[in-house]
Amino acid sequence: MRNVVLGVTMWANDTIDFWFTVGSTYTYLTVSRLNEIETASGIRFRWRPFNARAIMQEMNNVPFATKPIKLAYMWRDVERRALKYGLPLSVPAPYPLKNFDLASRVAVLGVLEGWCPNYMQVSYRRWFVEGKEAGAEPNLSESLTEIGQDPNRVIVEANAETVGRAYDENTNEARRLKIFGSPTFVVDGELFWGDDRLDDAIAWRTNGTLQPA
């Protein structure tokens, strides 16, 4: 539950921080399910776009680009799990993204203005179902228009310094939290990395443990 008290946003303990980068493939599984999960669980997700690639480069963490066998497995795994969740997709989708940073900077602006979840859902759907890269045309203009935002305005503002600073601050905070990939869920300082740890994060939020009662 989000409460604004005396101008300060308070996050009650039904909140999970959802750290993500547009460009991560498994993040498709999360952004496409989160609305429904929020409704079913009563948990609120705080969307935190950051630059996972910068952190991964610092760590020399290259999961797929130089590892074709692991890359092929990743696509098959994403495909199977999307089917499990009833999500459409056509894989492999274009990868890696050319305009990685712009895609995430638009998400940062979306958080500031309140339309990030919608943008993420429609943009990832175009990327994974229609094969149109996130962060590039025509995905950007089509997705922003679909959610009622003016693409020209958004792209100018996403490239402006205010958004760049917010993006860097998020990335610095992620680094402090020892986050190293997308998606990552944070609950009271506990990190859960990967769409496949979302259930664990929810259990932790609810019970403070993964141990069955």
Added chain:
Amino acid sequence: MRNVVLGVTMWANDTIDFWFTVGSTYTYLTVSRLNEIETASGIRFRWRPFNARAIMQEMNNVPFATKPIKLAYMWRDVERRALKYGLPLSVPAPYPLKNFDLASRVAVLGVLEGWCPNYMQVSYRRWFVEGKEAGAEPNLSESLTEIGQDPNRVIVEANAETVGRAYDENTNEARRLKIFGSPTFVVDGELFWGDDRLDDAIAWRTNGTLQPA
């Protein structure tokens, strides 16, 4: 179900190939649960020890050794999931193993002689609960004695050429199957990598899909 017909071992389609390396941390979660899962599911697991490290080195796949932040996360993740499954542990356990190959060669001999699952369970328990490295003393002698095997005989045979050849053949087959880590479950050519994909492997074995009915 394992049927021996005319001297040929036939594996009916209630079988999942369980590929593993002694030395993998997440494999603790699998070897400690597999007996119970076998009983509950009616699925048989065929234990296939191989040299995951050799394959990972060929791919320049270094998940933890040079990545302290990811290593710390891995131990916390393993710890939380062990608690979830009701498994005891004291982490971090000694890592990486000094006698990586010997630990897995003993498993290869165990498969040939029929005591591999027992060895894996008691040896991993000593490693993860008592902090005694798998593949080294006193873990080797204590674990083998506990399951009724003579440590001196087993260690000599595990170092012999027959076992070395079987170990290499398993590793070659894993490479052909495009396996790149431990544990990996294989069902009709479908790879499921990670202890956290065991449920998916079982669903695939049972229904041929992860899609809900």
